[in-house]
Amino acid sequence: MAQTKSARKTSQSGRSSNGRDAGAKKGDALLGLDKGELHAMLYQMLLGRRFEEKSAEAYAIGKIGGFCHLYIGQEAVAVGSIMALRPEDYVITAYRDHVQAMVKGVTPNAVMAELYGRVDGCAGGKGGSMHLYGAEQNFLGGWGIVGGQVPLAVGAGFAIKYREQDSVVLCYMGEAAVNQGAFHESLNMAALWKLPVIFIVENNRFGMGTAWERASSLYDISQKASAYDMPSAVADGMDVIDMRRVTQEAIDRARADGTPTLIEARCYRFMGHSMSDPVHGVYRTKEEVEEQKRKDPITRFIELLKDNELLTDEELKKMDAEILKVCEEAMEFADNSPEPGIEDLYTHVYATEDVHGRLFFDRKNRLEQS
């Protein structure tokens, strides 16, 4: 089956069909970004990594509960793409959302306090790890049903077009989400109505413990865009520069006339599906994980910067120490933030509670009313 015109155009733009093996070439490898911008990207990647290492420690001692999905290994995807945005642009993602939230500007303090379930968390302790939000930062969350955030992203794109703005929406999802109906319904509407949404599929190879080739009849996710006459691209999700380059192209298209894009970011999850799942086992070998860790996106970016004489060991050490301090302060902040109380249980269910009649049907509310 021939690809559609627009899909063909972008797939011929020179992308490797296997982004994971595509290396960044020297020379054109830095996209004209200056040292400050490159250091900012490294800072965000390292912050994401250290923050989640600390989160894992906090989870192990029971400070963080519930499900906690770590992003370790995938940092290049969020950092490369979100740092190509303007502040007024929107980001929405699924439940592996800590790093997206922080790169979009939600503070490490507010994120850690949310993981701890405290009142100073970015969702007041009502969301937790999977449901982080930032209204001022245009970070739309933080959603727990696989694929459920994708129609919401299209709604954000619809609102942007309705208001004749030139913002864009980055919508992240894991590769397993593309088998959900919500994905296909959303891509169809976005392409049909030219809504400025960039769908970034983080193909970390596994939907929980099911390898991609065991879940999809089609290996190449970017090809799914052709069904909706939508431009698509494959990015090396282990290469922050490649992520930024591919996303920037999509952003430019979206700003120009609302054209959406499907990006497949090929990456790898170094940790288990969530903190309660094993790193390896029946679905992948320890050797496979070790092999992938040799392509660590942070190590790779550090080497690239050093090769271009844009980073010294001294600068790296200083940055890492600063980040560690930020993470430790976030944990201290979270520890000191109060736990929500009974007075918070019933708040925020409704925006307008000033109504006649009864909204809640349990004893507490009855007692309050009597």
Place this chain on the structure above:
Amino acid sequence: MAILTYREALNQALAEEMERDPDVFLMGEEVGLYNGAYKVSKGLLDRFGEKRVVDTPITELGFAGLGVGAAMLGLRPIIEFMTFNFSILAMDQVFNSAAKVHYMTAGKFKCPIVFRGPTGAALQLAAQHSQALEASYAHFPGLKLATPATPADAKGLLKAAVRDDDPVVIMEGELLYNLKGEVPDDDDYVVPLGVADVKREGTDVSIITHGKMVHVALQAATALEKEGVNAEVLDLRSLRPLDVDAILASVQKTNRVVYVEEGWPYVGIGAQIVDTIQEEAFDYLDAPILRVTQADVPMPYAKMLERMAKPSVERVVAACNRVLYRQTA
């Protein structure tokens, strides 16, 4: 006051609210060019254009979710389901997204959206097209739900829903669209959510109900009047918020209750009403509360079977007589 059909009253509410607030838009299957599957949106495309009256593909989950995302950015979508039977495809977005936006974000984001369309059975449409889903939607904290029974309530409740900052579900009745009634011309005519309405004053028994069944209850009350029984008909109008005070006032007056609803009995709206009454007005009851509902089966096609499955005037009359311990012929 003007005499309008229920359909025209809804249309008037939509037009007035879209005129009042440029952030309001209508989206759904066949709402534009086709003027609505039930013609509720007739003329709106011509008046407001394609930007604000949006025909969608048949993609209920997709456009319900689109509405939620747009509402998070401050627009005020009105999402039409051709019928609520099809909303079952969209339930993930209504229950998992719309109902939880405000709570999960601790109020950082609001979700001022309306989901509307007809609920319940029409005539011989069989099991998949004849469902009254009020209980399912009333179950979720975070949603509000109203079920207008008259043209005036249709206008007033829909306008209240559009102006509300929470997700509000408006369940209409396919068999009500041609019903005529007086409707206030006032373009600020709003029926607040959570206020029940005594559609007929009575002293002997309270028939409490909502939506289309209000008319079955009123016919039953007329029939009972001929037998010397003075029945009160209380139309809840909103199922969440629920006007508990109005329910208790009616129970205290008549001491006997029959609940009538179009949906199934098990875990139905009536079950909740019975629970509320037994807990808060136990001493006022002179008889157990009876419920008249759809038969606890998927709706059959055959005319006679369908008739037997639906709540009827005769069954409501019989239930009232039972709670009154009246011997009838």
